[in-house]
Amino acid sequence: MSKRADAPKTVAELRAYLQRGAPFLAQKARRPTGFEVVDRLLGGGFPKGAVTVIAGRAGNGRMSLAAALLAAETRSGRATAWIDGRCTLYPPALALHGVLLNRLLMIRSQRPEAIRAAEQILQSGAFSCIVMSGLDRRLLSSQRARRIQSMSEGTQVSTLMLVEPEQAVRLTHVSLKLSVRRKHHGIAIQVDKDRAAASSGRRALWVENAAAGLSAQHDEDERASTPNAEQH
Numbered sequence: 001m002s003k004r005a006d007a008p009k010t011v012a013e014l015r016a017y018l019q020r021g022a023p024f025l026a027q028k029a030r031r032p033t034g035f036e037v038v039d040r041l042l043g044g045g046f047p048k049g050a051v052t053v054i055a056g057r058a059g060n061g062r063m064s065l066a067a068a069l070l071a072a073e074t075r076s077g078r079a080t081a082w083i084d085g086r087c088t089l090y091p092p093a094l095a096l097h098g099v100l101l102n103r104l105l106m107i108r109s110q111r112p113e114a115i116r117a118a119e120q121i122l123q124s125g126a127f128s129c130i131v132m133s134g135l136d137r138r139l140l141s142s143q144r145a146r147r148i149q150s151m152s153e154g155t156q157v158s159t160l161m162l163v164e165p166e167q168a169v170r171l172t173h174v175s176l177k178l179s180v181r182r183k184h185h186g187i188a189i190q191v192d193k194d195r196a197a198a199s200s201g202r203r204a205l206w207v208e209n210a211a212a213g214l215s216a217q218h219d220e221d222e223r224a225s226t227p228n229a230e231q232h
Contacts, residue, residue: 033068041204050175051149055168061180061187062162071098078128081105086134133162146173
């Protein structure tokens with residue numbers, strides 16, 4: 001069997017080859033948050049018809065990042081949903097991030113019904129995005145995450161799963177994986193996996209300004225000069 005002369009021989013060539021051979025991946029529709037640093041990092045925003053995992057410890061920016069998307073969507077008149085597996089989410093905190101609560105469906109459940117609710121919301125076609133948080137490994141197993149990813153494909157729904165770092169390792173069948181942590185006065189965001197790009201490891205620092213809403217700083221290594229953000 002003869003080998004193709006133009007077959008990639010190095011990792012860099014393979015990445016370029018994949019980008020040329022699968023341009024549709026880079027063109028996947030996105031839902032922007034409205035914050036340039038975040039949207040640039042994500043190639044335009046959170047992918048539609050796909051699951052995004054946001055991994056990090058509580059208080060390190062997972063909720064803030066999800067709330068940024070919900071704020072943009074609800075202000076655009078679209079319905080959103082948040083499934084809270086720990087029954088601890090405080091709606092006024094979301095309102096402070098700009099989320100219009102009258103366009104947010106909140107479901108609190110620590111039972112398997114939480115997963116079924118997410119599936120029904122996906123199938124309804126009435127919601128632009130779903131956030132799932134506080135679901136442990138028993139409720140949100142790798143198999144269930146894979147099923148939700150499969151159900152998402154072909155829809156216009158952006159699904160966000162907020163999990164601990166250890167749980168994120170097991171959720172392999174998703175389109176996008178991000179990790180977040182507090183750094184300086186902002187949230188350091190790293191892309192750990194992106195099916196729509198040939199590489200990962202992209203990073204940015206997103207600065208929260210509690211007094212003036214949310215602002216952004218692009219360079220992940222640049223020290224921010226705004227006051228400390230409130231922890232949520």
